[in-house]
Amino acid sequence: MKGISIKSQEEIELMREAGRILAITHEEMRKALKPGMTTYDIDKLGEEVIRSYHCEPSFLNYQGYPASVCVSVNDEVVHGIPSKNRVLQDGDIVSLDAGVIYKGYHSDSARTYGVGEISDMAKYLIEATKQSFFEGLSAARAGNHVRDIGIAVESYADECGLGVVVDLVGHGVGKNLHEEPEVPNFATRRRGPKLKAGMTIAIEPMITLGDYEVKWMPDGWTVVTADKSLAAHYENTILITDGEPEILSRADGIEL
Secondary structure, three states: OOOOOOOOHHHHHHHHHHHHHHHHHHHHHHHHOOOOOEHHHHHHHHHHHHHHOOOEEOOOOHHHOOOOEEEEEOOEEEOOOOOOOOEOOOOOEEEEEEEEEEOOEEEEEEEEEEOOOOOHHHHHHHHHHHHHHHHHHHOOOEOEEHHHHHHHHHHHHHHOOOEEOOOOOEEEOOOOOOEEEEEOOOOOOOOOOEOOOOOEEEEOOEEEOOOOOEEEOOOOOOEEEOOOOOEEEOEEEEEOOOOOOEEOOOOOOOOO
C-alpha cells in the first residue's frame, strides 16, 4: 500500500462500471442458490458472469487464493474456499464475497443469503449485518475520520446484541484490491485518516450471533467464528463525495 489515492472522474467512472458488473454477478449467484448445489458451482457461476463482461475476477490467484468467489457457509466468516465436496443444505446461510477488475480498476462487495428456509435468528443476523453497513455508510462523509465509520457499525451491532469481528477490516479500493486506508468495523483509539472527496473504500461489516473471536482453518484462508456461531458479511465499494457517499458496487434494478 502506498498512501491514500484520490480518484479522478475518469477513474471513478471505471470503478462504477466494475461495480455494476459486480452487482450483476451477485444477483446471478443469488438467483442460482439452492439446496444441493456445491460451493464450487457458485464460484464457477460467478467467474462465468464476470468473464462474460470481458472482466477479470479480482480474487483469483490473489496472494494465492485459488478461486474467484469466497464462499463462506454458516460459521465461516470470510474467505471460504469453494469445494465440489461442500454441498449447500436447506437452512444454511452463505456469504459470497467477490471482486471485478474492469480496465485495471477493482470493485469489491459481499452479500449473505439464506439457502431455502432459514431460521428467524439467521434472518435477523443477515438483516442486522446489512443495516450495520448502512450505519457505517452514513458516517462516510468528507471531513469525518475513518474511526467514525467503525463507531457507527459497532454501535448498531451492539444495540442488536451481535458480535463484531475485529481481526478483519475494510480497506481502500482502486487500482489495487486492497489500498490504504484500513477501515475497521469498530471504534479504534486513533481517529485514522480524514475522509476526503474522491476516496474509494470498501466498508464490510462481519457480524456474528455470538462472540467476536475468530480463528483460521488449516487451509490458511477460511476464517470461522471461534464459538461456532453463525456469521454474516455485507460489503460495498463506496465513493466519498462532498455530500452523500455513493455506493459504486450497484446496478439499476438490483436490490442492494
